[in-house]
Amino acid sequence: DGGITQSPKYLFRKEGQNVTLSCEQNLNHDAMYWYRQDPGQGLRLIYYSQIVNDFQKGDIAEGYSVSREKKESFPLTVTSAQKNPTAFYLCASSILHSSYEQYFGPGTRLTVT
Amino acid sequence: QKEVEQDPGPLSVPEGAIVSLNCTYSNSAFQYFMWYRQYSRKGPELLMYTYSSGNKEDGRFTAQVDKSSKYISLFIRDSQPSDSATYLCAMSAANSGYALNFGKGTSLLVTP
Numbered sequence: 001d002g003g004i005t006q007s008p009k010y011l012f013r014k015e016g017q018n019v020t021l022s023c024e025q026n027l028n029h030d031a032m033y034w035y036r037q038d039p040g041q042g043l044r045l046i047y048y049s050q051i052v053n054d055f056q057k058g059d060i061a062e063g064y065s066v067s068r069e070k071k072e073s074f075p076l077t078v079t080s081a082q083k084n085p086t087a088f089y090l091c092a093s094s095i096l097h098s099s100y101e102q103y104f105g106p107g108t109r110l111t112v113t
Numbered sequence: 114q115k116e117v118e119q120d121p122g123p124l125s126v127p128e129g130a131i132v133s134l135n136c137t138y139s140n141s142a143f144q145y146f147m148w149y150r151q152y153s154r155k156g157p158e159l160l161m162y163t164y165s166s167g168n169k170e171d172g173r174f175t176a177q178v179d180k181s182s183k184y185i186s187l188f189i190r191d192s193q194p195s196d197s198a199t200y201l202c203a204m205s206a207a208n209s210g211y212a213l214n215f216g217k218g219t220s221l222l223v224t225p
Contacts, residue, residue: 090157
């Protein structure tokens with residue numbers, strides 16, 4: 001079964017703690033993306049990567065970090081510097097230069113109290 | 114002004130109705146136009162994408178792009194309760210490399 005997996009589905013953390021969200025894909029896609037979705041809002045791009053060991057900031061990268069050590073994996077760390085970390089986080093992937101055809105994972109709902 | 118505007122609804126229709134969902138945009142460089150369906154607490158699912166102007170049909174779904182008016186539409190024929198979801202439009206410019214600009218989504222409820 002080809003697809004994108006994100007784990008865990010729900011995550012709870014205390015304020016001040018860093019937390020890492022997992023994203024894995026077996027679609028053989030070069031490009032991967034992280035988005036944040038808040039209630040009643042569209043998706044906002046956090047980071048994206050088009051190739052292993054390279055990634056670029058999106059519109060709202062402050063307080064987040066990523067790594068891309070393997071083609072299949074693109075973990076996102078939400079750091080304590082992120083002021084409003086509670087949100088629904090979505091990972092997506094696409095063929096290189098085909099960002100218009102992005103496929104999304106099921107998402108991770110992060111709650112920070 | 115946000116680049117992509119989408120009425121959040123909610124939109125409620127009876128089963129079997131034709132549904133029209135719309136987005137407007139301000140950036141004339143947008144050339145790719147996408148529609149995603151998102152069920153509650155799930156990731157968005159790509160329904161279809163269109164390049165430049167024109168129509169595209171896939172089963173009960175038809176996407177229309179009018180670049181002169183900067184207006185895109187998604188029509189759903191013979192709507193079903195299983196179509197109840199939030200529909201997100203997204204757009205990108207050919208030279209943007211990565212950036213998708215999303216609308217906020219329209220919540221649709223199809224009642225039996």
